Amino acid sequence: MTKREPYHTSLERGKVRQMRQKVGALLLAAFVMLALGVPQTFGGASQFTILLSMKGPGSGNPFWAAVERGARETAKSLGVNLVVLAPPAETDVQAQIAQIEDQIAKRVSALVVAPTDVSALNATFDKARARKIPVLFVDTDGTWPHKMTFIGTDNRAGGALGGKFLCDRLQGKGEAAIITGVMTTQSIRARVEGARGAMKACGLQVVAELPANSDRALGQQVMEDILTRRPNVKAVFAANDLMALGAAEAMKARGRMGQVLIVGFDAIPEAAQAVLKGDLAASVAQSPYNMGKFGVENALKVLRGQTIAKRIDTGTILVTKANAQQYAK
Amino acid sequence: MAPLVEMRAIVKSFGPVAALRGVDFAVSAGEVVGLVGDNGAGKSTLMKVLTGVYHSDEGEVWFEGRRVRFSSPLESRQAGIEMVYQDLALAENLTPVANIFLGRELTRSVAGVRLLDGGEMRRRARQHLEALKIALPSMTLPVERLSGGQRQSVAIARATAFRAKLVIMDEPAASLAVMEAAKVLALITRLREAGVAVVLISHRLQDVFDVSSRIVVLNRGLMVGDLPRDEATMEDVVGRIVGRA
Amino acid sequence: MARAAMTERPPGRAAPPLRDLLGRFGLSLVVLLMVAALTTLQPQFFFSRENLTNIARQISSNALLALGEFVVIVTAGIDLSVGSVMGLAMIVLALAVKAGWLSGLAMLAALAVGTGVGLLNGLALTRLHLPHPFIATLAMLNIARGATYLLSGGVPVSGLTPAIRFFGAGDIALLPGTRLETAFPISFLIVLLLYTAVAVFMMKTITGRHIYAIGGSPKAAQYAGINVNRNLVLVYALSGTMAGVAGLLLAGRVNSAYPTAGSGAELDAIAAVIIGGASFFGGRGSAGGVLLGAIIMGLLRNGLNLMNVSVFWQQVFLGFIILLAVYIDVLRRRSMRQED
Numbered sequence: 001m002t003k004r005e006p007y008h009t010s011l012e013r014g015k016v017r018q019m020r021q022k023v024g025a026l027l028l029a030a031f032v033m034l035a036l037g038v039p040q041t042f043g044g045a046s047q048f049t050i051l052l053s054m055k056g057p058g059s060g061n062p063f064w065a066a067v068e069r070g071a072r073e074t075a076k077s078l079g080v081n082l083v084v085l086a087p088p089a090e091t092d093v094q095a096q097i098a099q100i101e102d103q104i105a106k107r108v109s110a111l112v113v114a115p116t117d118v119s120a121l122n123a124t125f126d127k128a129r130a131r132k133i134p135v136l137f138v139d140t141d142g143t144w145p146h147k148m149t150f151i152g153t154d155n156r157a158g159g160a161l162g163g164k165f166l167c168d169r170l171q172g173k174g175e176a177a178i179i180t181g182v183m184t185t186q187s188i189r190a191r192v193e194g195a196r197g198a199m200k201a202c203g204l205q206v207v208a209e210l211p212a213n214s215d216r217a218l219g220q221q222v223m224e225d226i227l228t229r230r231p232n233v234k235a236v237f238a239a240n241d242l243m244a245l246g247a248a249e250a251m252k253a254r255g256r257m258g259q260v261l262i263v264g265f266d267a268i269p270e271a272a273q274a275v276l277k278g279d280l281a282a283s284v285a286q287s288p289y290n291m292g293k294f295g296v297e298n299a300l301k302v303l304r305g306q307t308i309a310k311r312i313d314t315g316t317i318l319v320t321k322a323n324a325q326q327y328a329k
Numbered sequence: 330m331a332p333l334v335e336m337r338a339i340v341k342s343f344g345p346v347a348a349l350r351g352v353d354f355a356v357s358a359g360e361v362v363g364l365v366g367d368n369g370a371g372k373s374t375l376m377k378v379l380t381g382v383y384h385s386d387e388g389e390v391w392f393e394g395r396r397v398r399f400s401s402p403l404e405s406r407q408a409g410i411e412m413v414y415q416d417l418a419l420a421e422n423l424t425p426v427a428n429i430f431l432g433r434e435l436t437r438s439v440a441g442v443r444l445l446d447g448g449e450m451r452r453r454a455r456q457h458l459e460a461l462k463i464a465l466p467s468m469t470l471p472v473e474r475l476s477g478g479q480r481q482s483v484a485i486a487r488a489t490a491f492r493a494k495l496v497i498m499d500e501p502a503a504s505l506a507v508m509e510a511a512k513v514l515a516l517i518t519r520l521r522e523a524g525v526a527v528v529l530i531s532h533r534l535q536d537v538f539d540v541s542s543r544i545v546v547l548n549r550g551l552m553v554g555d556l557p558r559d560e561a562t563m564e565d566v567v568g569r570i571v572g573r574a
Numbered sequence: 575m576a577r578a579a580m581t582e583r584p585p586g587r588a589a590p591p592l593r594d595l596l597g598r599f600g601l602s603l604v605v606l607l608m609v610a611a612l613t614t615l616q617p618q619f620f621f622s623r624e625n626l627t628n629i630a631r632q633i634s635s636n637a638l639l640a641l642g643e644f645v646v647i648v649t650a651g652i653d654l655s656v657g658s659v660m661g662l663a664m665i666v667l668a669l670a671v672k673a674g675w676l677s678g679l680a681m682l683a684a685l686a687v688g689t690g691v692g693l694l695n696g697l698a699l700t701r702l703h704l705p706h707p708f709i710a711t712l713a714m715l716n717i718a719r720g721a722t723y724l725l726s727g728g729v730p731v732s733g734l735t736p737a738i739r740f741f742g743a744g745d746i747a748l749l750p751g752t753r754l755e756t757a758f759p760i761s762f763l764i765v766l767l768l769y770t771a772v773a774v775f776m777m778k779t780i781t782g783r784h785i786y787a788i789g790g791s792p793k794a795a796q797y798a799g800i801n802v803n804r805n806l807v808l809v810y811a812l813s814g815t816m817a818g819v820a821g822l823l824l825a826g827r828v829n830s831a832y833p834t835a836g837s838g839a840e841l842d843a844i845a846a847v848i849i850g851g852a853s854f855f856g857g858r859g860s861a862g863g864v865l866l867g868a869i870i871m872g873l874l875r876n877g878l879n880l881m882n883v884s885v886f887w888q889q890v891f892l893g894f895i896i897l898l899a900v901y902i903d904v905l906r907r908r909s910m911r912q913e914d
Contacts, residue, residue, distance in 0.1 A: 057884065083882050085879070085882065085884075085885070086885065087885060088885045088886065088888075088889060089837075089838070091837050092838070093832055093834060093835065094835075094839075097828065098628075098632045098875060098876070098879060099885075101628045101632065102876055102880055104624075105619055105624045105625040105880075106619045117828075117832040117834070118730060119730045119732035119733075119828075119829075119832065120730060120732075120828040120832045120835070121828065122828070122829055123739075123743055123830075182728075402797065403799040414797065416793075417794075418793055418794040419794055420786070420787040420790035420795065420857070421790050421857075422786060422787075422789065422856075422857035422858055423786060423857075427783060427787075428794075431783075431787055431795070431800070432784075432795075432798030432800050433799075434780045434783060443779070443780070444774075444778040445778050445779065445780065445783060
């Protein structure tokens with residue numbers, strides 16, 4: 001078929017072509033927007049795109065939501081592009097690897113990663129390194145030797161903070177128990193070690209140390225077992241708030257609310273409310289917001305050729321009735 | 330002529346239930362025997378004793394002049410006794426060819442590996458179906474897409490593809506339309522002409538009268554009639570089926 | 575090689591009228607459409623060699639789990655343990671390396687674990703007369719995962735040998751010395767080889783034919799003198815072996831064995847098999863289709879990752895693809911029936 005457009009004058013054809021170009025450009029722009037996923041910002045930092053790869057999705061977990069918020073607000077104020085991704089579950093190592101690899105293929109400028117496994121992503125980070133993409137760890141430290149830094153909570157110190165609090169409340173006397181989480185996770189292990197050390201140091205007897213997989217229902221179940229087997233336990237340190245809340249639920253079910261001091265970790269809003277009500281004695285707050293914030297700030301520093309510290313602490317705070325209000329929202 | 334199969338004084342009980350109470354039964358080569366009787370008369374049990382599914386409590390089975398004890402259907406099949414089951418027992422997802430050769434596939438060696446010889450199986454299956462005058466719409470359609478009569482034909486073709494000497498058919502026409510049932514009966518006649526003995530178990534007495542040369546009646550585990558087709562009448566056979574043995 | 579695996583057809587497929595062609599090549603069509611869409615949406619990234627090799631490596635372990643799962647599903651069975659078995663094989667591999675075993679021996683040990691666990695699945699099903707393979711393999715899912723945690727102490731075991739890394743992360747030069755020389759991921763080459771081998775096994779050998787027959791009608795198979803139980807044991811052993819190979823490749827890729835490896839992977843494997851056109855009722859499907867199923871899942875994931883779409887949406891899309899794939903199959907079968 002020959003190409004004929006008898007109904008257009010040449011002027012109209014020109015217009016049509018222009019319009020087509022415009023539509024094409026618009027479409028292209030739309031794709032680029034879609035591809036980058038964030039509004040374009042301009043300025044010195046806008047040439048960089050930082051990937052924040054979290055262990056779990058922000059929706060559904062206040063901790064990661066705070067990390068994400070810290071990163072997004074900081075990225076906005078610094079004018080740097082940010083992509084936030086996470087695997088569907090904190091155990092889904094393969095999904096996180098795939099996400100990071102796909103973003104390396106897209107040539108992100110820097111990786112800020114909370115690794116789902118301390119070693120399994122090392123090969124992926126090697127690929128980033130080969131393309132001169134710096135890697136920063138947040139929340140969970142990895143074993144990869146070429147990391148720029150680790151930005152996170154000193155979990156051992158946080159655990160010790162919680163243990164010390166129980167020591168003070170019980171004046172170093174009596175039986176205590178620890179509910180541990182997913183012990184494959186290094187941060188959980190550090191918390192448990194910190195708490196155990198502090199409690200033993202002041203004379204508390206740690207009579208039970210039981211795993212509840214960082215799960216609320218399992219925390220309740222384990223607490224029921226502790227109440228049955230060790231009725232004299234006066235203090236419980238749980239390696240995260242979900243297990244602590246589960247434990248409090250077990251107390252409630254037995255009508256013994258508040259008779260055992262329960263300390264959680266993370267100070268998620270529900271735990272803070274429970275602290276206000278007296279169901280929990282305390283929780284140890286990390287600063288996930290700082291993780292996101294420091295992660296983006298330091299990634300940008302690295303990209304601009306500045307040197308950063310090998311270990312950046314985001315700090316822990318003991319949350320008790322006195323200060324729980326600000327965490328309870 | 331010595332019978333192809335001879336079963337003597339077969340007794341088989343299932344717990345307190347006496348299914349067969351001393352049955353004699355014989356089939357000669359190239360003969361079509363109609364095996365009739367009411368439900369529970371012992372027809373299927375008798376045939377399952379013959380094929381080795383069941384083992385009789387008493388009695389003897391002779392095949393081609395030798396005393397035999399088949400311990401499984403596989404053994405009786407290897408001896409040349411085939412059974413067409415009432416539900417056909419076809420693999421619905423496979424082709425007619427695959428079904429005909431199921432468990433007896435032909436292979437050829439390719440680079441030291443034994444692979445299925447599809448071409449040879451198709452060729453032989455086609456030959457065999459032609460000999461039986463069975464027409465199928467396609468050799469490559471799965472069996473589930475064939476009609477009831479066509480599936481019955483495949484089952485019969487499978488039973489006769491490997492030089493069977495005796496084919497037992499359990500209600501082959503029960504679920505078929507009139508036209509298709511007629512085709513199956515014609516097939517039985519052709520088998521007989523080819524020298525294959527057939528035992529036809531059927532409730533449709535008219536079919537039995539149409540194709541059998543002899544009619545054996547079972548009633549409550551006893552043989553109550555062994556009549557040449559030409560001397561049998563419908564009334565007589567029905568009387569023996571329902572009578573008190 | 576991939577082509578050979580894709581065009582072989584399950585036994586008993588009709589000579590093709592148009593809609594059968596559509597049915598058979600529908601999956602390839604979906605793959606082509608996805609590739610076209612991704613090339614349009616992500617022109618500068620999708621078709622890069624780096625991204626394509628990424629996809630190939632990423633889908634390798636799922637493709638192998640799906641391959642074993644496929645053979646099981648053809649018998650109308652199911653193997654829920656493949657993800658756990660993969661994790662167990664990885665830990666055994668890494669521990670053997672740590673204990674100073676030669677790489678070859680360590681890999682053999684990992685494969686043996688896979689095969690052994692698969693054998694146990696098959697024997698539990700056939701010897702203990704458990705009512706459904708769901709039960710035997712659900713039990714094994716837990717046993718193998720628990721054993722993985724016990725063996726590893728819950729911590730990852732890292733640092734494998736170059737030989738093992740070679741299989742999971744290495745490239746091989748195809749057509750060396752010519753202008754078309756390309757670096758091809760070895761893991762995906764292994765996937766293609768095993769798919770071809772299983773395709774030949776299923777379509778061209780007596781045992782493969784019998785496996786299809788068992789899926790179509792266990793009774794017909796039994797009457798035909800096929801040893802159904804022996805074939806079932808073989809099928810589960812094969813599935814376990816594939817899980818072992820998948821673990822080998824994954825461990826090589828990440829240079830580590832971590833105890834949560836493969837958690838939930840059985841569902842992805844089942845999804846690939848179902849998208850690939852196999853039927854839960856058994857007796858249907860082809861290895862080539864399953865490979866396409868695994869590729870479709872990989873493309874979906876990669877494409878949405880490139881577009882920075884949240885994993886939650888990825889899960890939603892995957893769910894719809896499963897529905898769509900099976901529904902298309904239902905439609906096709908219905909139109910076949912109506913014609914009769």
